[in-house]
Every structure is written in C-alpha cells, then in structure tokens.
Amino acid sequence: MTPNIPVVQESFAPAFVGRGVEVETVVSLGRRAVEGQGVVVLVEGEPGIGKTALLDAVGTRYEADGMRVRRGAAKELEQSVPFAAAGSWLDAAGVATDPRSDTIRALLRSGDRAGDGVMTHEFAITEALLGLIETWCDTGPVALLIDDVHWADRQSLSVLHRLCAALDELPLVLVLAARPLPQDKAFDALSADLVERGAPTIRLGALPESETTELVRHMVGATPGAGLMCQVAAAGGNPLYIVELVAVLLQDKAITIVADIADRTTTVATELPDDSLTAAVSWRLESLSRPARQVLPMAAALGSIVNVGELAAVLNGSILDVWSAVIEAVDCGLLIRADSELVFRHDLIRKVLAEQLPASLRADLLRRAGQVLQATDAPIERIAYYLAAGDHELDTDSLDWLVAVADKLIVRAPEIAVQLLRRAVTVPDLGSSTRSSLIGLQAQALLWSGFASEAESVVRAALRTHWENGDDIGLRWRLAQACHAQGRLADAVDIAESALSDAGIGAEDAGSFHGLSGLDNFFLGRLGAAAAAAEQALDLGAATNNPLATGYGLMALGAVRYTEGHLSEALDLSGRIIAVFDNGIGSDQFDPYVLHAHCLIELDRFGDAEETLNTAIGHNRRMNGAYLAPNLIAKARLHLLDGRWDDAVAACSYGAEVPDVFGYAPVARSFAALIGIHRGTFLPDPNTVPAPDGKLGSSGYAQFHPWINALVHETHGRQDLALKLLVDAELELSDSLTAPTLYYIFPDIARLAADLGDQNAALSVSASADAVAAREPTPARRGTALLCRGLVERDPAVLAAAASAFRESGRPLYEACAFENAAVVLAGAGRDGEARTALDTAVALYTRLGASWDSSRAVARVRPYGIRRGVRGPRNRPKSGWAALTDTERKVAILVAEGFSNSDIAAQMFLSSRTIQSHVSNTLAKLGLRSRREVARAMPGR
Numbered sequence: 001m002t003p004n005i006p007v008v009q010e011s012f013a014p015a016f017v018g019r020g021v022e023v024e025t026v027v028s029l030g031r032r033a034v035e036g037q038g039v040v041v042l043v044e045g046e047p048g049i050g051k052t053a054l055l056d057a058v059g060t061r062y063e064a065d066g067m068r069v070r071r072g073a074a075k076e077l078e079q080s081v082p083f084a085a086a087g088s089w090l091d092a093a094g095v096a097t098d099p100r101s102d103t104i105r106a107l108l109r110s111g112d113r114a115g116d117g118v119m120t121h122e123f124a125i126t127e128a129l130l131g132l133i134e135t136w137c138d139t140g141p142v143a144l145l146i147d148d149v150h151w152a153d154r155q156s157l158s159v160l161h162r163l164c165a166a167l168d169e170l171p172l173v174l175v176l177a178a179r180p181l182p183q184d185k186a187f188d189a190l191s192a193d194l195v196e197r198g199a200p201t202i203r204l205g206a207l208p209e210s211e212t213t214e215l216v217r218h219m220v221g222a223t224p225g226a227g228l229m230c231q232v233a234a235a236g237g238n239p240l241y242i243v244e245l246v247a248v249l250l251q252d253k254a255i256t257i258v259a260d261i262a263d264r265t266t267t268v269a270t271e272l273p274d275d276s277l278t279a280a281v282s283w284r285l286e287s288l289s290r291p292a293r294q295v296l297p298m299a300a301a302l303g304s305i306v307n308v309g310e311l312a313a314v315l316n317g318s319i320l321d322v323w324s325a326v327i328e329a330v331d332c333g334l335l336i337r338a339d340s341e342l343v344f345r346h347d348l349i350r351k352v353l354a355e356q357l358p359a360s361l362r363a364d365l366l367r368r369a370g371q372v373l374q375a376t377d378a379p380i381e382r383i384a385y386y387l388a389a390g391d392h393e394l395d396t397d398s399l400d401w402l403v404a405v406a407d408k409l410i411v412r413a414p415e416i417a418v419q420l421l422r423r424a425v426t427v428p429d430l431g432s433s434t435r436s437s438l439i440g441l442q443a444q445a446l447l448w449s450g451f452a453s454e455a456e457s458v459v460r461a462a463l464r465t466h467w468e469n470g471d472d473i474g475l476r477w478r479l480a481q482a483c484h485a486q487g488r489l490a491d492a493v494d495i496a497e498s499a500l501s502d503a504g505i506g507a508e509d510a511g512s513f514h515g516l517s518g519l520d521n522f523f524l525g526r527l528g529a530a531a532a533a534a535e536q537a538l539d540l541g542a543a544t545n546n547p548l549a550t551g552y553g554l555m556a557l558g559a560v561r562y563t564e565g566h567l568s569e570a571l572d573l574s575g576r577i578i579a580v581f582d583n584g585i586g587s588d589q590f591d592p593y594v595l596h597a598h599c600l601i602e603l604d605r606f607g608d609a610e611e612t613l614n615t616a617i618g619h620n621r622r623m624n625g626a627y628l629a630p631n632l633i634a635k636a637r638l639h640l641l642d643g644r645w646d647d648a649v650a651a652c653s654y655g656a657e658v659p660d661v662f663g664y665a666p667v668a669r670s671f672a673a674l675i676g677i678h679r680g681t682f683l684p685d686p687n688t689v690p691a692p693d694g695k696l697g698s699s700g701y702a703q704f705h706p707w708i709n710a711l712v713h714e715t716h717g718r719q720d721l722a723l724k725l726l727v728d729a730e731l732e733l734s735d736s737l738t739a740p741t742l743y744y745i746f747p748d749i750a751r752l753a754a755d756l757g758d759q760n761a762a763l764s765v766s767a768s769a770d771a772v773a774a775r776e777p778t779p780a781r782r783g784t785a786l787l788c789r790g791l792v793e794r795d796p797a798v799l800a801a802a803a804s805a806f807r808e809s810g811r812p813l814y815e816a817c818a819f820e821n822a823a824v825v826l827a828g829a830g831r832d833g834e835a836r837t838a839l840d841t842a843v844a845l846y847t848r849l850g851a852s853w854d855s856s857r858a859v860a861r862v863r864p865y866g867i868r869r870g871v872r873g874p875r876n877r878p879k880s881g882w883a884a885l886t887d888t889e890r891k892v893a894i895l896v897a898e899g900f901s902n903s904d905i906a907a908q909m910f911l912s913s914r915t916i917q918s919h920v921s922n923t924l925a926k927l928g929l930r931s932r933r934e935v936a937r938a939m940p941g942r
Helices: 020-034 051-064 084-091 099-109 120-138 154-165 185-196 209-220 226-235 239-251 277-285 290-302 308-315 319-331 347-354 359-375 380-388 396-412 414-424 432-448 452-465 473-485 489-500 507-523 527-544 547-563 567-581 594-602 606-622 625-642 645-655 665-679 696-700 704-715 719-733 739-756 759-775 779-793 796-809 812-828 832-849 852-865 887-897 902-909 913-927 932-938
Strands: 039-044 068-073 142-147 172-178 201-203 255-258 261-264 335-338 341-344
Touching (some): 020 039, 020 051, 020 142, 020 201, 039 051, 039 185, 051 068, 051 172, 084 099, 084 120, 084 142, 084 154, 099 120, 120 142, 120 154, 120 902, 154 172, 209 226, 209 239, 209 261, 226 239, 226 261, 239 255, 277 290, 277 347, 290 319, 290 347, 290 359, 308 319, 308 359, 319 335, 359 380, 359 396, 380 396, 380 414, 396 432, 414 432, 432 473, 452 473, 473 489, 473 507, 489 507, 507 547, 527 547, 547 567, 547 594, 547 739, 567 594, 594 625, 594 739, 625 645, 625 665, 625 696, 645 665, 645 887, 645 913, 665 704, 665 852, 704 719, 704 739, 719 759, 739 779, 739 812, 759 779, 779 796, 779 812, 796 812, 812 832, 812 852, 832 852, 887 902, 887 913, 902 913
Parallel strands (some): 039 201, 068 142, 142 172
Antiparallel strands (some): 255 261
16 A cells, blocks of 8 residues: 655644533532522643643633634733733733724823823723723623733733632623743742632643544544654653644655555654654754844744834844745744734743743843834834833933833833843933933832832932032932822921922923922921911912922812811812813822812702712823822711712722722721721721821821710710710811811710710710811701701701701711700700600601611610600611612612613712722622522512
C-alpha cells in the first residue's frame, strides 16, 4: 500500500478535545445566574493546558442558554496599564456600539488635565465599569469571562473584587482563568477572597491518553500509531505542547499514514527534546524565510499585537518586507487574525520567540519603539511602557515628549507615569527648571496613584538637595497638596505660610497659597485666620485673574459664614464658586458643590440640595474623589432629616467604600447607629461606633457620638446621664465646626430636661435655640426654638406651632417629636382627648418612619396620665413579608415587578443605582426571594 504523507494545515489551533466534565461543571454553575443567583468560578491550569479553549466552549454554551457573554483577557505586557484587563470586556462583540462603553473608553483616555486628586480617576472608572455591568445585568443574565487573570492590572483586580461582593444581587457568572500559584500580591489577595467566598475552582490537568489520541487524530487525519504517540508523550498531556510537537512533525514530513494509521516516518530524523516547547517553536521557524525568522522575534518582543506599520518604523524597514514576514507567520499558524488585529496565537509562543533575542536587544527594541512612536497616534500609555522598559537613560526628545503628555499619562496610566518620571528625574545634566518640572510631575503622578506620602518624600528630598534655599514655589505647592491629601491640614497651612513669607513669590502663586491656607485653616477650626486668608485670596485672584485663588477664597469665606450661621450669605458665596468652576477650570483639590449643598440642606431646600449633591457626587467620581465621602455623608444627613432612612443607610454604606482622606468613616457609622436606635434594632451596635478622632469629618459632626451614647443611656433608664451628655456636648461644641448642625440635638435636650424637671437645662437650650433661629429663621430652626420654648412654658399651642414649622421644613421625625411633647403637656393639663389625638399623630408619623423606639417612648411618656392610644393596630413593622417593606422598598418592588431595570428605577425615583440595588436586596431578603423575577409573583393580589 502506498504511504500517504499528511498535508501541513494552515492553522495549528488545537481542536477542543476532552474536558467534557469540566465544561459541564462550569456551565451548570453559570446557570445559577439565569435563576438570578450570581457565581464566580476560577479555572486553573499550567500554560497551554487548555484554559482559553475551555472559556471558548463555555462561552458558546452560555450563549445557547440565552446569556449575554462578554469575553476579555489580561496581558502580561499590560500589567501596568490601568483597567487594561477589565476594559477588554468593552471590546467584546456587541459592546462596541454601546454608548455607555464609549463613555468609559473616554474616561480611560481622558486626562487633558491630570489634577491633583488621589485615586480619583481610578474610582470614577471603577464606578462606571460596575454601573455598566449592572446595566447589562438589568436586561438578563450575563457571563463575564476573563483569561489570564493572573496578569491583570491592579485596577482591574479591584473591579473583580467589587463584582464578587455584588454577586448576591446580580444575575452574573464571572469565570476567571489563571495559572496556579501566581506570585503577584494583588492577585493573591483576590484568590484569598475567592477561597473565603467558597468559589468553585476547576483545575485542568494533563489530557488523558484517550483524549490525547483524539487530538492527534484530529490534526493528522488518521489514527495515531504507537511510534507517533510515543513521541507525543513528551508533551506531558499539555494540549498546546502536543499541537506544537505534532505541527513540527507535520512540517518536517515526519508522519506517514499507512492503512489509516499515522506514524513516524522512519526515514526522517526529527528529534526534539522531550519537554521543549521552545524547540518545537524554533523548529517551526526553520520553514520560514530568513527575513521572517528575523522579524518575528522582534515583533514578539514588542507585544502580543502585531501592527505592521509600527513594526516597520521601529525596525526601520520596508512595510512590504515586514508584511511578507507577517503573512508567512500567519500561514504557518504562529500568528492569527483576531477581529481586525494580528496577534500571536498563544502568548507562550510569543514569549518563546521573544526570548530568542538577548535581553539587551529586547530592551533596545522597546526603547526604540518608544522613541519612534512618539510622532505617531499610538496610545501614549503604550509609548510610555516602551520607554519605561529596561534601565536606559531617556534621551532629550523622550524627555520633551514626557513633559508634554505627562498630565494625560498620569490620568490614563499612573503606575507607568510614576515609573517613567522616577527615571526621568535622574537624568544627569538637566537644567534646574526642567528637573523641577519633572519632580513636580512625579509628585503629581504619585498623588494621583494614591501615594501621597511618597509624593511628599520626593518633594522634600528635592527641596533639600537641589533647592537648599527653598525658593521653588511650584514644588512647595506640590508639598502643600501632598500634606492636604494625607489629611495633615496643619502642615499644609505651615507650608503655605512659609511660601507666602518668601519675598520673591508672585501675586498669582500667592493667591493660590492664601486660598489653600484659608480653606485648611477653616477645616482646622481657625475661623478668623481662615476669613483673613480668604479675603487675601479673593483680592489676589481678582487682580491676577487666577480662578484657583478665587475658588479657594470663596470656599473658605463661605464656609466661615456658614459655620457662623449666616446661611444666605454662605449660599451666595457658594453659588459664585460654582460659577467660577463651571467656566471650565479644574477643581483642584476641593469640590465646588459641597458647600452649596450644605447651605441648601440647612435652608430646608431638600430637593435642590439633593440635586446639587448628585451633581457633586458625579463630579467627584470624574474629577476629585477626595471629597466623595463628605458628599455621601451630606446625602446621608439629608435623608436622615427628610425621613428616607433606607437611603441614608445606603449612602453611609457606600461612603464606607470610597477613599476617606478626611476621616468620615466614623460619621457614617454614627448616622447608621442613630437610625438603628430610632428603629429599635440597635444595628449597628452603638458600642462599636468609634469616638471622634479629631479629623475633619468628626469635627464637622462631633455631636453625633455623644448623641448616640445619650440615647443608649435613655433606653436603659439613665435619663440623667443622657441629659448630661447632651448638655455637655452643646456647651463644648457651640463654637466649633459642628455649630451649624448642633441644634439637631436641642429637641432631645429639651425633652429630657422637661421629663427630669431640670429647669436650668431647659432654659439654656431654649435660649440657644432662639439665638440660632434669630441668625437664620428657617422653618427647622424656628421649629426647634418653638419646641424648646413650648416645653419650658408647658404650652401645647407653641408645640403645635413647632410641629407646623417642622412639617414645613420637611423633617418628619422632628414633627413627630413636637406632637409627642404636645401630647405629654396636654395630658399633664388633663386635656385627655387632645392628648390622645396628638399622641396618635405622633405615633402615625413614627410608624411611617419605622421609628419603633420613638413610638414606644411616646406611648410610655403619657401612660402615667392614663392616656392610651386611640387608634389600634400594629405599632412595629413586621420583620418579614410584604408588610415589612418600607414605603420606598414597596415602590421599588412594584417597579421591579413591572420589569423595570435598576437604572430605570433609579431615573424614575431620582436615586442612585447603588441605592436601588440596596433596596432590591433588602426587599428580596424580607420577602424570602432568591431573584427579582420572583417579586411579581409575591405581590399581594397576584
């Protein structure tokens, strides 16, 4: 019989053979997402073992199950590029035309002005990605697959952490493929999180002999014989190695088919080391032309994607010659077409090819790529990566390029920017001005990356070493910002004052330093110094047309007026800040909206305040996340007052997840604990709420910690201790940053003083309330003054007027408190019918809020007078079932049942998607449901 030599195939991509059990396992886990239960799966295996092929097979099965599949991959050469791995989901089929993904791409490439925020752009992109994924999940179950996650950048790993935490609330399956035992600490942390969550792990081992035989049969077109299988055994069951070994044998015509049996050709001596993929790939190259053999390793050294034009420019060769070499590589299966790009079929193959070059030559290639591509439209982060590779000195053109693009690079790839700028500042023979600029940019990159302490060290070292007289104003500005970014406000003020004492400082710089000094002096409670510095900043800002100085000055002066109780003046000043920065000037390190929102809250303009806070939160996500926590706490405070307590708790929870430069985490816990006391759940445990720590957050809300402790004392019958705590807090905090909101505790002081018969405390708090109302007679402040006076005078008419004022202000808890006190006063006067009516009104308001502790207290206070409630019914909301839902949760449940997505509901109810997500989670828990699809069936009457 005439032997047959099989033809070498154009593509050596292995067929997906075997792995049936593993595929079924991952598919069955993914079907939980179809039922509304999220899951994360880790697929582990050595390089070439078939992880990528398994993801392909699983993705196809998921699509058949009606899931939306998004496929991405991390790349070794992009480990320093922020969001490179997670951003690869945006390039999946069906996403390219999604306008929301375009917005994220714009964020990834934004950064005309890097700014000086800490971890702010990162946070904005993380939130945008999570929001987009949540929107995908709103329309049905989603599968997110990501290959080679062990190479993922730190920011993408953070996104994966956040997704894992949200799986209980999303119809999402997350499949991660990785090599075992990665060394990267960030990935180790994700792995530990997966272990803690009990995430299933699928470990791919060597192909069994039967499946290895099937793979070889598929490649050679016949049943493999014993000699061929003996040769293949050297691959150790690794599919990629098997394919490469068989490909070499086919290429060398070392396989012959006789009687449908494919075996080694005895006349051809193709011998490979038993376990050498390197040898197999090298052998394959032998069939290529010499130019192709020279070009491919150099292309491999530059990355997994081959751009013919760029490669020709880097090699200083002909595009036609490079194209010919590339076509040869495609024909022999080393390169494949992926969408519109040419890529190496497997990264292991790329690495084998790249490692054929000496390390020094690889570094030279990368450096030349960085130099050549500076004049092209190549992404600046890729150019920067090339320049950062190795330890070579940057040439003059590269330094000029770096200075020109630094602001953008700092935003788009801060880690690469830090690495490159660290090297740039060590270039010898730089001019003083150039070195100063580079060090300032290095500090800026470190601040943007969240390394404020290192930024400070860099600037201080530069000032000591190169500018012993300390006359570099630009570096001292960065130093002040680094201290500000770490919450060391006093140090920032000292640096600003030192710079201002320099006789050579220009008026424009002086305006900025005065503004920063004014703002930080305010944060430190030095109101006089803050106002004086603010006036200086405003004068110099106007004289030099420096909007930064003007903005800082308005912020500092407005904050002082707000704290002094002059709300209308503060509102006007804060409005001017917004006007300044809406003209396109970056907001530097403060938020132009936050003071305006605070003023609106205290003026009882809750609708306007919420709109402003939503703008501020969005602004901080995009530009300056250092003030995101203060805005979220302000929103929690707003909802604490307007009675939307679920939203307040959600804002507190969200606030605990964001960067907290100024120490607002204790405040978030205080707000949540206060709501827990009123609800009677005492969750979180008030004993776990940290005491004020002297940071800005605690200073602005210092009354909340003693307030919580006082109410806890009261629940244990220790009213005297409760009153003492509150009276002491009022005396101590009356002239502090807490002053604008200190009157929140006055009604409780007045109530306790009345019950205990402490006339001195009652008269004192009434006088304080009158003074607050006199400065700015808002409905809430008038209501507080009326309530305190009504209790001193035991006058139910005055208390009724207080309730009316609180109703006008939109503060239902305080309105209920006024009715409760009116009921007690009326009962004491023997006016039982009126007392009962007032009590019923108070309890009804408390019930709508879910304030079961207040409701019980109100009933107990009138019980000694023989007063019982006139309206019967449940006093406390049930813990489960439809009746357990709050008004807001009930509205959300109805919209969920009607098929609206979280983002649609958020738009209708003017809430954030995260808040809606929290409401949906609470609703499912109270109704005992597993997915949102079950809500419609659980609704009464359906």
